[in-house]
Amino acid sequence: MTQVAEFQPAVPRRKMTYEEFLADDSIERAEWVDGEVVEMPGVDEAHARLTVFLIRLIGAFVEARDLGRIFHDPFLIRLPASGRAPDVSFVSTANLSRLRQKDLEGPVDVAIEVISPGSRGTDRGDKYFEYEAAGVSEYWLIDPHRKVAEFYRLGSDGRFQLVEPSEGVFSSEALIGFWLKVSWLWEQPRVRDAERELGID
Numbered sequence: 270m271t272q273v274a275e276f277q278p279a280v281p282r283r284k285m286t287y288e289e290f291l292a293d294d295s296i297e298r299a300e301w302v303d304g305e306v307v308e309m310p311g312v313d314e315a316h317a318r319l320t321v322f323l324i325r326l327i328g329a330f331v332e333a334r335d336l337g338r339i340f341h342d343p344f345l346i347r348l349p350a351s352g353r354a355p356d357v358s359f360v361s362t363a364n365l366s367r368l369r370q371k372d373l374e375g376p377v378d379v380a381i382e383v384i385s386p387g388s389r390g391t392d393r394g395d396k397y398f399e400y401e402a403a404g405v406s407e408y409w410l411i412d413p414h415r416k417v418a419e420f421y422r423l424g425s426d427g428r429f430q431l432v433e434p435s436e437g438v439f440s441s442e443a444l445i446g447f448w449l450k451v452s453w454l455w456e457q458p459r460v461r462d463a464e465r466e467l468g469i470d
Contacts, residue, residue, distance in 0.1 A: 309342070335362070342357075376406075401428060408420075
């Protein structure tokens with residue numbers, strides 16, 4: 270006899286204020302969106318490996334140049350209607366005054382999302398428009414599965430503009446002096462070798 274799977278209703282999202290969300294230490298990997306706790310999807314090996322590469326490389330550059338600080342998921346940035354946790358983010362020294370114990374009040378200078386199959390819609394949709402409206406200077410969208418990297422820069426009109434890499438190299442304006450060979454995202458050379466090319470002693 271064929272067994273019919275029983276319908277399982279979706280688990281309702283928890284509702285709370287942002288302050289309650291920050292204070293609840295039982296919440297480990299989640300974002301706060303319009304008064305609801307939204308659990309973040311798990312990541313695979315490709316996502317995790319690329320995220321670590323970016324943290325190490327950008328972190329070394331920021332430290333060497335004393336440009337500010339690097340953060341990663343699940344550290345939150347407080348936006349007008351949400352609390353988001355970019356995979357990697359950069360906050361310049363000029364904006365560190367907005368740093369609090371558990372979040373940053375307002376936009377980061379650079380938000381980087383490494384796309385997973387379960388996050389593609391959110392990264393390209395909700396987060397894109399939220400980061401743009403909040404004034405994030407640069408938004409990097411990197412898909413390790415499709416080997417596609419998109420770099421957006423906030424224009425004078427307050428809208429993201431796609432920046433095309435020049436001869437395979439993206440040069441950041443928010444991370445002063447930093448450039449990135451797009452091929453590094455897929456090849457992931459030894460971080461020390463990439464650091465030497467960037468001129469990090």
